[in-house]
Amino acid sequence: MATPTQNPEPVAGASNESPSDLSTVSENVTVESSGARIVDEKEVPHVVTEKLDEAWKVSSIPEPKQYFCLDANLLDAAITAVKARLEDKDSNVRGAWLLTEIDHWDLEKERLILLSDNNIISVKYNFILGQIEELKFIPVPYISELLFGDFKYPSSYVFSRIAKGLKVTWGKKEAPVRFIDRWNPFSSKVPSATFASHVLVRRKKMIDPRLTVESAVPEIEKAIVDFWKQNGRIQETSDGNTQRAGDDFRVTGGEIVVGHLVGLTALVHNESSLGFFKRRGAVNW
Template sequence: MATASVGGVAPGSGTPGFGAGLHDSSDSAILTGVDVISPITSPVPTDSNTNRDRTVLPSHSVPYANEDPRDYFCHRNGLVESAFEECISTLIFPHEDGDVVGSWILTEISFWDTEKERIVILTTMAIIIVKYDFIAMKKKEFKRIPLGEVDTMVIGLLVYPPLSVVPSRNMNGIRIMWNKGKPLNFLKRWNPFDKDIPFITYSCHPLFWHKGDQNESAKEMYNVDSFSEKLVNTVEQLNSNCKVHNASIVLQNYVGLTSLMHNKTSLGFFKVRGNFSY
């Protein structure tokens, strides 16, 4: 089993963290499109257990630096913790899911490059993903992914194809795949309403960059590196057939005006927006 290296930098911070380093061919991959991880067009390369270069993200381009953290409802004291408790008590079944390993609130990036705020609960047997309304304080929908079905995980820098005009994200992420190496068919690739996509991609929640070092425990629940580390360790104990790679994660978006508008206005997050909240 290929394993991810523990190294690299925490997303956007310039400090050591888990799984942020890219493999040796990452620079050429970003420039040429060769060996970039894409579930649509590219096979997953085989990793060796060699040390990988550590890449420091530019400190002058911190994601979400201009956001006001107070606009996010999940910024309010105790709301995320209460949501975690509710989701765990109502959605986790020990005989089916096993023990709870950890809970996070992360940014899910859809196949169409739209950002969505999600609660992610990791157990010893599954990942439970919850769309949670932090205004009404209730669950809206959820999805359960058995860890035994996960066949590939990729940890690394989120990038766009070489010809894309979409601004770079300058952040790390994780892609979790259960597609058995098969590309998406034509209908799934072009149907934005299809929710049965056999992989998911996560990055840090915007509030990760607004939590100071003095509150590391609160910061960790927004940190995709923390989730990645716990997930890799859990899957290794459960499913030895799952391959873990350190490589660039390509987001197939070339122009993406719809996704740019969606992400710029944070429509996938529960926020205060002037006189309205949604």
Template sequence: MLDHNQLDEAPTVNFDTATLRMAKDSDDPELRDESYNQENSTNAATARSNVPSIPFKNIDVHTFFSDRNEVVERAVKECHDILSTDQNDEIIGTWLLTEISLWDTEKERIVLLTKNAIYTIKYDFISLKILQFNRTPLTEIDTIAEGELEYPPKSAVPRLNGLAEGVSSMIHCAVRQQWSSIASRSDIKFESRKRNMSGIRIMWSKGKPLSFDKKWNPFAKHIPWLTYTSHPLYWHKGINEERSRFDVNGLHSALVSIISETCMFVKHPLIIENYLGLGALLHNRTSLGFFKVRGKISF
């Protein structure tokens, strides 16, 4: 393959001759392979430059109670024993994921999928007990959407997230370095920040829009869909087998395998209708939906 540095260092180049030779040898397989490889290298470099920032890159994973040894395994076993009362209801899989509510609040949930239903379980990883759970029969599910989590075009949440991320990075830098070095840090930015996460939305609304009294009622229950994304620990586990427990794509694949004949699977952005959402911003930035060590207290 030609080296670009060698081309730059060459003293003289006869461009007319080079043009004629390229036209003459355009059918040469070696030249075609070389051109193809150069194009792929350029595309790969462009793709790397467009990779979005990793979610939850600044969190301390050891503050999550679910990160402790065998805690998740014990919780999953307890959920199996209590909820799987029907011996004919075969268990397909279990995951620890993040549920995103109608009001854009992130909540740590155990998801248990059986042959007949999907359970969303709020589990206390401190006292090790089930607090509450919801059961959705698979026969009621009519649509499962997969895609990037996005806000409406007029939402102020991405700008607020960018501001919060910039302030958080400054504080993080100030704690570990001198204030004088902050000005030279290129990674401290205040631009609009997207979630940079994908997820799935499981729906049984039969295509009907959500009623007004539920859409704008923060205390509304029985919302006809569930929105999941990967747990924050997913980005901090190095072993594929261990990461799979926190990966929302595993749940999606399992659902495809068991209800693909009775359910419609679509792929498009998952819109989270949060336009201002200061409460959700505070809730998510402080991880109130997760069981964590918070100083001298834990909740």
């Protein structure tokens, strides 16, 4: 036969409070076997959950802070990383800029530009992962022309870039670009590269010489002149002018004519800054 359940006798020194009355128990009462402490409910921190409002959306962040390249020390770290990858012939870096490179489809891409005694080096640097993804070398002795001026678009073009640019051409100027290369967006056989200031400078969001193409032009020109001087192809005359020998490069001013290939593609790509590493919400690229 089952034994009737008996209420246990109170233990001396123990509280008779029910669980619902624990809030009235002094915080000094402890359970010696575990060392746990019963804390007054006034001490228990409340967990607060907030829904993200407009202040936390990426679109509300000031535009310069959306770009990873402007995070503290990231640009300097990127330049240092690229220098460590260069060979001895490019060890003397004369200048470094963060510019916009514009390909033959008029697509803008964020590129780190380093200038050495022998090469202009265009670097695709992933500011999110902190790694070099692509290096492109433009040999100084093969550069035939520097063209600095405004961009010119056909009147029917849906996108236009109101800015100064620098077009660097190498090889023989009279050599035509093959049709298949002009229409292939991935072709690397177009013998020119065009640069403009970083998009933040062009939109007047900030002022920084390292992001401005105007600051790179004289340094690039000087590097080319110095190279040919050292190789005896350029000599200074008695009146201080330079005299070029042979088929060397030239510096010209004028309009950089943009072909009317696929304006809609450039419009979507450039207006969305798809070629730049920036914060875009849940996914960054």
